[in-house]
Amino acid sequence: MVYSLEWKADEGRDWLAAPLTVGNVHAADRADAFGDEELHWLQVLSRVWHEHYARNALRTMYYDGKEMLHDIAGSIPESMRANASCPVDWPRKAVSSLADKSVLAGFNIDPNVDDPGVVELADRVGLVPMMGQAITSAYKHSCAFLTVYPDAETRDVQVVARAADWSAAVWDRRRNRIRCALTVTENDRLGRATAMTLWLPGRAWELTADGTGWSAACTWRDPACPVTPVVPIAFDRQLDRPFGRSRISRTLMALTDMGFRTMTEMDTSAAFYASPRVWFLGLDPDAFQGSKWSRLMTSINAVSRDEDGLVPTVQQLQQASMTPYSSMLETIAMMVSSATDIPAEALGIRLSNPTSVEAINAAEQRLSRIAERQNREFTGQLMQLMRVAIYMQGGYKQLADVDLSGITPVWDPVNVSSDAAKADWLTKVGSVDEAVAKSDVGRRHLGLSEAEIKSVKAWESRQRAQDTLDALRQSVNQPEQGQTGTATADAGTGGTQQSSAKPSENWGASELKTAFDALGVAIRSGVSPQSAAAKLGLDGIDFTGMIPVSLRDDSK
Structure with missing residues (x-):
């Protein structure tokens, strides 16, 4: 059976140009039924993908420093305007500064519980480095997705991270989870999608472009699984924004444009500053022979009188100062620091009044609190992922039977302190509570990795x-x-004890x-x-x- 997927205008708004076109969809196997429900959600997800593609691509350009110079005054020459490249890296720093504080170290297993395979699965799929990439992508685009599926050949459970610019999802507000999702898995050299996966509760469809349309094959089906095997990794989730928001906000993009323009204008002024502007009043332009630049650079120059016997007047215009641009950049940097909770010195700006150490630590504390809150959010999302993955490994009749009590993700400390400060903390805590100092908690606070803790134990x-x-x-x-103390006489019974x-x-x-x-x-x-x-x-x-x-x- 062949289903036609048509593109329709949404309230008169044209679809955004994007390398995703879907024609006819047909099931590769007649035993499978790519029915009306699958077609409906495919249409919805395709529309969601198109609506968000442009903004995701724009944020990627800002993150990579490839945004274009616009809204610039006419004082900048066209040649400099066309060849200008962004000299500020604030969007990338806004993402990386927070992502560096959300580093997954592994999983902690309570000694009193049995590991159902969480550690082995995490090591096999490389979940620790994958989570770092997903968090960076989430801070860039507001969210990323972790998909879980059994491999078609080996049947081993696989976990793959997907970026938001090549994915789409619909949120189920009633159940507070993802209702369905679409991930583009392959594309050709022109950037056009050639393979994608449609994720629904209890089933997954692989769609492959075959020239005339899309061939759909059901690669995973489990009627007992009530959830879609896709988990969002989102930044700053809100009730009205279940997929979070990007660290590269509209405010930060506007401030980056301001910094871009200021740096370009400063560069233009520096070019004029390097060549002094000299005016000869009362001198015919034909009097200059050869290069004007060589005339300016020559040590000795002579100017003859005009036909009336008058001597031309020479005037040099005062060059523009760099101070206004430096002050402008300082103001923009302070606004970026306020918007991203990053110290202004970390943005590459040396302020005229240096910030005190207390102020820098206070700014770092604000960013650390955000990271701690995000790590708690990521912990819940990771446990949802591992619950579905352990269920897919087998041995459970339903998802509710999977018990991961006593298993928690472990994150690296968000604040970096010196070895002396760590040792001092451990010594003081050990004098009050020796159990904490000797436990894994104390060793993690000391800075030991999970592998080092296992080696010590x-x-x-x-x-x-x-x-x-x-x-x-x-x-x-x-x-x-x-032996002394081996046997003692019992006065009451006369026996030995x-x-x-x-x-x-x-x-x-x-x-x-x-x-x-x-x-x-x-x-x-x-x-x-x-x-x-x-x-x-x-x-x-x-x-x-x-x-x-x-x-x-x-x-x-």
Whole structure:
């Protein structure tokens, strides 16, 4: 069956020119049904994409520094106006300064819960670097999208980030999630879309251009999945703006244009300043022979009298000063700093009155608070993504069965402090609460990465296991009778009572393995299993069924 997708005018407004055209759509497999619902949402998403394409492309130009000079006065020569390139990089700095404070470090797994595969999935798909790219794209265009789907060949779950300039989505306000989405996945050398994916609740369609239209194939279908496998990564989400807003706001673009014009006018004035303007009053222009510039640069020049015997008058015009332009740039930089919460010095402007350290730190604190709020928002969006991804991996009947309690994303600290300040904080906190200082929280505050924290914990586990083994070997090598404190007389019963230390509640797999190895050493030394277990602090536990057969045969 072939469905015709027509472009219609929206209230008399023409469609914006963009490299996306959709003709006929037909299902590649007759078993699939690309029905009226899919066609309806494809039309809606195509319209959304067209409506936002121009603004997304404009913000990309500002981010890349490729915007054109416009609204300029006639005082600038046409040649300089045509060859002028933007000398200010404020839009990119507005994006990167905040993106540098939102860096995903990994996932923290509570020791009391089992990891259903979150860490393995994140490592396999490269979620950490991908999240950094998605956040930068979100700050540039207001949002980015993370799509989840099972690979058609390997069936492994894949996570791919998509930029907003090649994507479109419709928000479901009643359920507070994405209703459907469209992502352009391939384009030709001319920039025209040749492949795209239509995302709907419980299904995904791959559309491929075949010359006469689009061939649609359903690559994923799960009626039990109630959500669209697309998660937005948005900046500054509001109730009326569920996809957020861009860091490159209209205010910042206007200020960038002002800075562009000011720098170009300053460059033009500098060109005039380099060549002094001299007027010869009462002298015929034909009196100049050769280059006028060489005349100006010659050390000695002579001017003859005119036919009336009068001497021409020479006047040099006063050159324009650079001070007004510097003051203008300083004013614009202060306005950009106010709009982006970036210190003015970081914008490449040296102010006439240097800002104090307290003022710079205050500006950084405002940006850090925004980053902390965004990291909390990104945490919720990441957990939605991982919940859908773990569900697609299998083993769950419905999405509600996926429990990710005790699993949280970990972000790098938004504020960078010196090593001395970190050590001082850890020392003071450790004197009040030693558990916090020795926990992963304290180590992250110290600046250790997730890999370094895992390495430290593994070393601690091996060290505890080695200490346990050394203590047990020392205890086994001593005679069982006659040890100080081994047996004490019980005055009430006349019997003996053996003292032993209780096992540590923090023993992990490494400590238990070491304990069993030490138990084997004790048995080979002629010590009974129960006596060796008592020395380990495991008295009262029957180890008979846990001892390897080879060791059981050696013991009597």
